[in-house]
Amino acid sequence: AQPLTITKMKKMKQDRNPITVLTAYDYPSSKLAEEAGIDVILVGDSLGNAVLGYDTTIPVTLDDMVYHTRSVRRGALNTFVVADMPFMTYRIGREATLRNAARLLQEGLANAVKMEGGEDIADEVQALVHAGVPVMGHLGLTPQSINQIGGYKIQGKLEQEAEQLLRDAKALEAAGAFAIVLELVTEPIAEAISKELSIPTIGIGAGRGCDGQVLVFHDILQYSSPYREKRFVKTYADIGTTIRSAIGAYVSDVKTGAFPEEKHTFQLEPGTVVLPHL
Ligand code: KIV
Ligand code: NA
DSSP states (O other): OOOOOHHHHHHHHTTTOOOOEEEOOOOHHHHHHHTTSEEEEETTTHHHHTTOOOSSSSSSOOHHHHHHHHHHHHHHHHHHHEEEOOOTTSOOHHHHHHHHHHHHHHTSSEEEEEEEEEEGGHHHHHHHHHHOEEEEEEEEEEEHHHHHHHSSSBBBHHHHHHHHHHHHHHHHHHTTTEEEEESBBOOOHHHHHHHHHHOOEEESSOOSSSSSEEHHHHHHOOSSSOOOOOOTTOOOOOOOHHHHHHHHHHHHHHHTTTTSSSGOOOOTTTTOOOOTTT
């Protein structure tokens, strides 16, 4: 398949062809996602929670993102890859934002970056777009502001919240963003925003009215321990249980001598004499 472009994503919205997005953080996961036919891979800063063992995305660094984005690219040469701008690598002035985004494209080999925020980051979004960096917005629950928000709460329940969300979405579209993630937004508000915009919305916990969906790799596969159920996630496998029992079987095989077997070993050619002193 031809790699996706931001123009084709806009067309997909018009055609009501849902855009499928999954996160990935390394080579094997991105390779499997590409082989499975995903439209877009997001190297999310959920890296912090899913892979690095932090309880928020705040400790994730630009170096972390560059390293993981590069390995994702090596596994998915023909897929559109978006990389998250981590906490405080933007909102810190236009020049620093441009330089930091450049690293994700030049060193990480991403096609685009994603940033959390609306009207308040519109000028930085516009500067990036003018510099040739496609930007995906991210509104609703924005985990980089978790210390300010105070919890992983549903957004867009109150009328003034909903109105601000719409203003933010419009500001991102006007600034040149090519798509917007809506995270934990009530279904009616996410649907209304999607109808107001010409660029696609990608929902996570934002219901059926979005133009695409995104979920976290480790969530749909239950690849964590403990696995914590989330209402907005559908799980498609229980890899955590599979991995734990497989490792348990390996441990038990070595302890009992069931592994290795003869077929796992290397023997000498008949007649070969080595180590004669033994
Ligand atoms: O970091 C991430 O995985 C994200 C998605 C949940 C949208 O930002
Ligand atoms: Na993120």
